Amino acid sequence: MPDLLSATFSALADPTRRAILARLAHGAATVNELAEPFEISLPAVSRHLKVLEGAGLISRGREAQWRPCKLEPERLKAVDDWLSVYRRFWEQSFDKMAAYLEELSEGEANERPKKKRR
Amino acid sequence: MSARRKSVADNELLIVRTFNAPPSVVFALWSSAEHMKRWMGPKDFTCPEATIDFRVGGRYRAMIRSAQHGDNWFSGVYREIVPDKRLVFTYTWENEGPSAGLEMLVTITFEARDGRTLQTFRQAPFSNAERRDSHVGGWMQAFDKQAAYAESIAKEQAA
Numbered sequence: 001m002p003d004l005l006s007a008t009f010s011a012l013a014d015p016t017r018r019a020i021l022a023r024l025a026h027g028a029a030t031v032n033e034l035a036e037p038f039e040i041s042l043p044a045v046s047r048h049l050k051v052l053e054g055a056g057l058i059s060r061g062r063e064a065q066w067r068p069c070k071l072e073p074e075r076l077k078a079v080d081d082w083l084s085v086y087r088r089f090w091e092q093s094f095d096k097m098a099a100y101l102e103e104l105s106e107g108e109a110n111e112r113p114k115k116k117r118r
Numbered sequence: 119m120s121a122r123r124k125s126v127a128d129n130e131l132l133i134v135r136t137f138n139a140p141p142s143v144v145f146a147l148w149s150s151a152e153h154m155k156r157w158m159g160p161k162d163f164t165c166p167e168a169t170i171d172f173r174v175g176g177r178y179r180a181m182i183r184s185a186q187h188g189d190n191w192f193s194g195v196y197r198e199i200v201p202d203k204r205l206v207f208t209y210t211w212e213n214e215g216p217s218a219g220l221e222m223l224v225t226i227t228f229e230a231r232d233g234r235t236l237q238t239f240r241q242a243p244f245s246n247a248e249r250r251d252s253h254v255g256g257w258m259q260a261f262d263k264q265a266a267y268a269e270s271i272a273k274e275q276a277a
Binding site for chain 1: 135138
């Protein structure tokens, strides 16, 4: 079984599924309600919902007939946290890169460069 | 002329940065282990270990260390190398954690700008380049909006 984060990203990498999530952000909805704005069949919408549910992005009610779908914001928050960790990681690395480049150019000004490309 | 729009930028983590050095130097900071050890990792981390087999299909492996977070290894394979211009490699954290084992793809381009370098960095959490390239739509935009939604809903539910 793939890890949950991979499943979440995979689930989000589809415009229809993101549209479904955006709709659910306004409140719970049934499969029929969710299918309305899309030119796709009910079974196709159901498949999308299954993917979203598998990724922990939505949950579905127990009532056999209408099984309302509900957004699970925790999972989206996890994705957002994950991305912001990487943004910090690289931005801080690039700060260090800039400082190191400065060191390098100072070194070059003082002594002959060791490796010249051409 | 092609549009200046970065067509896949909104699918990914995108960080654009100008460095005060020519592209050959900025590129070398990625391609040489000795250079990489001098800057890789966030503030408060050092990068004591790095090995680089710099050719397409070659592997790199490195470790960043901090007092708080310990030793963290990551590794990957070079997919594309265009000296001083473009670099594509996979990127996977080996340690336990939320991203462990998730293979990401990093794409970096380097452009000369008046003796300086515009470095465009992208990172995508896809299992491979083929999957990434088959995707359309804006993740980052979606995340921005949805995270805001999610937080407001979480607050409502907590209230």
